[in-house]
Amino acid sequence: MAKTDKSTILKTGMAKIAEVAKSAKRGSSRRVVAVGLSLGVLVVGAVAAVAVFRPDLKVVDLVNQKVGAAPTLEQLKVAAAKEPKNAALQLDLAHMAFDQGKRELALGAYDTALGLDPRLQSDRVATNLVSCFGTAQQAAAYNVIVKRKVVGAEAGLRKLVGDKRHPVRTGAVAALDKLGKAQRGDWLSLWVADTREDDCDVRRNAVEKLGTFGDKSAIAALRAADKRDEAETPWYRISCLRSSPEDAQKKILARR
Numbered sequence: 001m002a003k004t005d006k007s008t009i010l011k012t013g014m015a016k017i018a019e020v021a022k023s024a025k026r027g028s029s030r031r032v033v034a035v036g037l038s039l040g041v042l043v044v045g046a047v048a049a050v051a052v053f054r055p056d057l058k059v060v061d062l063v064n065q066k067v068g069a070a071p072t073l074e075q076l077k078v079a080a081a082k083e084p085k086n087a088a089l090q091l092d093l094a095h096m097a098f099d100q101g102k103r104e105l106a107l108g109a110y111d112t113a114l115g116l117d118p119r120l121q122s123d124r125v126a127t128n129l130v131s132c133f134g135t136a137q138q139a140a141a142y143n144v145i146v147k148r149k150v151v152g153a154e155a156g157l158r159k160l161v162g163d164k165r166h167p168v169r170t171g172a173v174a175a176l177d178k179l180g181k182a183q184r185g186d187w188l189s190l191w192v193a194d195t196r197e198d199d200c201d202v203r204r205n206a207v208e209k210l211g212t213f214g215d216k217s218a219i220a221a222l223r224a225a226d227k228r229d230e231a232e233t234p235w236y237r238i239s240c241l242r243s244s245p246e247d248a249q250k251k252i253l254a255r256r
Contacts, residue, residue: 073100080109087116091125098128107132107140114148121152130156134168142171146178154181161186166197188215195225200240203229207241211248214255222248 071079076093083089094109110129113120130153132141145153153175160172173190176182191213194206207225210218226245233239 073097073102077105084112085116087113087120090116091120095124095128103132103135103137104140107137107144111144111148114144114150118148121148121150123152126150126152126156129153130160133157133160133171134163134165138167138171142175145175149179151179151181154179157181158186161189162193164193166194166199166202169193184215188213188218192218192221195221204241204244207244207248211244211251214252216252219249219252222252 073093073096076089076096080086080089080093090109090113094106094113097103097109098106106128110125114125129141129145129150132138144150145157157172157176160168161176163169163172169190173182173186176186187209191206191209194202195210197203197206203225207222210222222245226241229239229241229245
């Protein structure tokens with residue numbers, strides 16, 4: 001901020017101090033004068049500090065607001081638009097938008113902020129992104145995590161590997177894989193859960209993957225899938241899984 005702006009801020013604060021002092025002199029005790037002067041100094045300090053460290057906010061707006069009041073979402077949007085390369089400001093906008101339920105706006109701002117400065121990754125950012133899984137913003141959150149390499153999301157994503165919702169657990173494992181954090185157990189949990197899905201293609205793919213994966217712990221799930229498939233298939237229809245569960249078990253047992 002220019003020196004002239006700082007000077008204006010100080011003059012504004014001093015004017016407030018003068019007003020308080022005059023009022024106190026007319027009919028107040030020394031104690032009231034001291035309190036009034038202290039409040040005036042606090043106003044100057046607060047306004048000056050915000051002006052120095054947050055130059056994106058207008059001084060006039062700050063003086064008109066109560067001391068300590070945070071900027072509104074609209075003010076942050078305007079400030080961020082004026083300073084699109086200000087990573088910290090974009091992050092502030094993302095956090096506030098997310099807290100107010102404006103997730104589309106928040107995800108866009110998170111993407112911009114992390115693109116400008118990857119060091120802005122934090123537990124709060126990771127938690128907010130992962131919390132979008134299972135919502136209409138899952139795809140957008142997934143893209144931010146993968147594109148910006150938000151490795152802090154690993155723990156949260158792993159908790160979703162066993163989620164009952166197929167799109168959620170699939171997205172979680174896919175994100176972990178893109179981050180280079182997917183573990184053997186993540187894939188096993190995903191495919192075992194998929195064998196219980198109603199969608200035939202999902203079940204068939206899971207059975208084939210488990211056969212290729214070759215983990216003996218999957219045999220129980222394969223047998224259960226085969227039993228269900230047989231029970232749900234009328235005599236006049238070809239089953240969904242056909243012989244794939246048996247073939248998968250043979251592959252697994254053939255491994256040493």
